[in-house]
Amino acid sequence: MTTTDADDFYNLTAFDLSETGNDNFYTFTRIFLPCMYSCVFIFGLAGNTLVFIILVFYEKLKTLTDIYLLNLATADLVFLWTLPFWAYSAAQEWAFGTGACRIIRGLYNLNLYTSMLTLTCITFDRLIAITFATKAHQCQGKRMTWGKVICILIWVISLAFATPQFIFSEAFQIDKAICQENYPNHRTEVVLEVVQVALGYFIPMLAMIICYSLIIKTLLHARSFQKHKSLKKIFSVVATFILTQSPYTFLRLIKIADWSFNLNSSFEYAIVITEAFAYFHGCLNPVLYFFIGVKFRKNFQKIIKKSRCIKGQVSVRHGQTTEDEGSKTFTASNNAEATTMYPL
Numbered sequence: 001m002t003t004t005d006a007d008d009f010y011n012l013t014a015f016d017l018s019e020t021g022n023d024n025f026y027t028f029t030r031i032f033l034p035c036m037y038s039c040v041f042i043f044g045l046a047g048n049t050l051v052f053i054i055l056v057f058y059e060k061l062k063t064l065t066d067i068y069l070l071n072l073a074t075a076d077l078v079f080l081w082t083l084p085f086w087a088y089s090a091a092q093e094w095a096f097g098t099g100a101c102r103i104i105r106g107l108y109n110l111n112l113y114t115s116m117l118t119l120t121c122i123t124f125d126r127l128i129a130i131t132f133a134t135k136a137h138q139c140q141g142k143r144m145t146w147g148k149v150i151c152i153l154i155w156v157i158s159l160a161f162a163t164p165q166f167i168f169s170e171a172f173q174i175d176k177a178i179c180q181e182n183y184p185n186h187r188t189e190v191v192l193e194v195v196q197v198a199l200g201y202f203i204p205m206l207a208m209i210i211c212y213s214l215i216i217k218t219l220l221h222a223r224s225f226q227k228h229k230s231l232k233k234i235f236s237v238v239a240t241f242i243l244t245q246s247p248y249t250f251l252r253l254i255k256i257a258d259w260s261f262n263l264n265s266s267f268e269y270a271i272v273i274t275e276a277f278a279y280f281h282g283c284l285n286p287v288l289y290f291f292i293g294v295k296f297r298k299n300f301q302k303i304i305k306k307s308r309c310i311k312g313q314v315s316v317r318h319g320q321t322t323e324d325e326g327s328k329t330f331t332a333s334n335n336a337e338a339t340t341m342y343p344l
Contacts, residue, residue, distance in 0.1 A: 025265060029272055033090035036276040040283050041083040047286025048073045048080065050300070058299040064140075064147040068122045071151045072115060076282045079111035083279070093176035098169075101179035106166035112245070113158035113200040115281065119238050120204040121150055123211040131218050161200055164192045193256050201249050208238055236288045244281045248274040 051073045059066050082104045085096060094101065125147070129136045136143065170182040183189040212235065251271055 025268060028269070030091055033272065033276060034087040037083040037087040037090070037279065040279050041080055041087070044076060044080045044283030044286075047283055048076045050303075051286050051296075052077070053303070054296060054299045058302065059295065064125050064143050065122060067144065067147045067151060068118055068125065071154065072118045072122075072285065075111045075114040075118065076285065078107060079279075080282050082107050083282075089179060094171050094179040095177060096171070096179075098171040101171040102166050102169040105169040105179065105181065106162045109162035109165045109196070109200075110155075110158050111282075113161045113196075114154055115241060116200055116204045116245075117154045117158060118151070119241055120207050121147075121154065123208045123215075123238065127211045127215055130215055158200075161196055164196070190256050193252065197249060197253060201245065205242060208242075212238075240284050240288060241281050244284065245278050248278040 052070065055061060055066050055070045055073070061067055061070065085100065085104050088095070096104075125143075128143075165181060168181045168183050169179065171177060171179045172182065181189070183192070248271075251267075251274055255267075255271070
């Protein structure tokens, strides 16, 4: 197939999908996606806000891992605010224009790369902290400074990776207004997708697998395995991210390799479900912190106790106010009676 034929096939397929789709598929997406996006948004927003509060106001960002986890929660919060737009678009149509389309699609990819690169940095940090424990403790101050610089670089690099989505995303009308990438040709899409998937997924994942293999090897030779309980939390966060992102990533690669898969209704269902499943990483991290992290549970209990104390103080103040008002009312009524008995 020549380049021209491939481009024609790409354009034809891209714009015929909605025409060949059946009513059941559109009914499914109109119900399934808004429900999924709403759940992820509500639980993710509550959970990541709680993580943000605990790390900043209770943990006080004492360790480099805390800084990286704060960066991860921030990236998730940025991403979560895009979900109401997708929920409305799935239920009705895209009604926010091309500008918002580019921003919203770009932010999703920005979060994807920021999350993966941050998790990679967490893994490297754990490797250094466990393999070179003494030296890492002595250089804690420098590591904290470098960690903040690295977080800034992560956002800059992620923004560079997400730039194509900011540029090529577009809102246009088929049977209804939609928002998606509109690349000049299929070759451009293939190159950009392969580069982004490689740099934003496979290379970081490979780095994490290698680092965790070295960490496990070191821990097996260590005398005290209990000292590294935090490793379980970090490993769970990384594993969850990979498990939620892998199915959608592989389907994207299949879609790029052969556009004819888009004519298969089962493949369309798989794309929709795996993409929605990929969004769940935005609310799963706080769950992992709660069930695995001892510090997180203790700080959460502190927040509950403080909120109860505040409620108690408000109730006491309200009671005092009620008593004062009652006293004032009683005095006023006595004065009224006195005025009646002894008219001026």
